[in-house]
Amino acid sequence: MEIVRPDNLVGALDALASHPDALVLAGGTDAMVLVNAGILRPEYVISLRHVEELKAWNAGFIGAGVTYSRLEESDIVALAELSRTVGSPQIRAAGTLGGNLGTASPAGDALPFLAAVDATVELVSKQGARTLAWDEFLIGPKQSALGPDEIILGARLPDEMPGKTAFAKIGVRQAMVISIASVCVTRNEAGATTVALGAVGPTVLRARRAEMMMSAERAPDEAAMDEFQRLVSEESRPITDHRSTAEYRKMAVGVLARRALERCLV
């Protein structure tokens, strides 16, 4: 196995153009699991760890190479919250936002946040750059629109971020756990509410009917909260797998969304 470690984006793109079958490696916390299990047997590996351009992070842009341990310090509440729930300190020190996008698992914890704020995903290849809406990039379970010659540059956040954001997830235990359901809720000053659901559909979903209903409520009472919870459950499309049943996920995601919304209302 040959490993190259370019220290800039041009070097990474050159390496990928000459080895389109290469394994692109960021933190390796997803990819190395597959290598260790014998599912991936790459002959050529391009490590992105030293590509400085991917580590950029500012108010409007999160580079693909930004790790969860850095994102834990975000002043965007949901982003910090979700980052704190990922794996262990070791996983958070290595795992990146770009890796979560690259794996495109419906249970990827950064993805409901990107969906809830309507982030776009920036991709680059030697042919040029392109920007996709989050739901153009995430197209199915572990399927993305990433081309074989492309590198994920990062996620762009909208200029107007909602003032309130919250993330919640549930797993089979308290820590070191892949979500069996997760949710990110946002609410702005005017009451506009967004709700994105993880691990309860083929990819991350937005609960559009729940959003519409709650966006019309300036001071939601118990009946409105009940209806919001019901709509979120109804709009989820979970399956039963080794982690949980569809019925439990449907129920749990409604409860999580209600709790996350409650945190956005204070």
Ligand SMILES: Cc1cc2nc3c(=O)[nH]c(=O)nc-3n(C[C@H](O)[C@H](O)[C@H](O)COP(=O)(O)OP(=O)(O)OC[C@H]3O[C@@H](n4cnc5c(N)ncnc54)[C@H](O)[C@@H]3O)c2cc1C
């Ligand atoms: C013990 C353990 C616990 C975990 N807990 C969680 C959890 O709680 N929540 C969660 O969401 N995930 C969890 N994960 C999964 C993993 O940590 C995350 O998905 C993480 O974001 C992957 O990032 P990475 O940098 O390690 O990606 P890598 O493993 O390096 O890459 C993953 C995929 O993305 C591609 N890729 C990475 N960067 C780029 C790029 N810039 N351009 C193009 N392609 C790219 C790679 O080619 C590969 O296909 C856990 C994993 C482990 C092993």
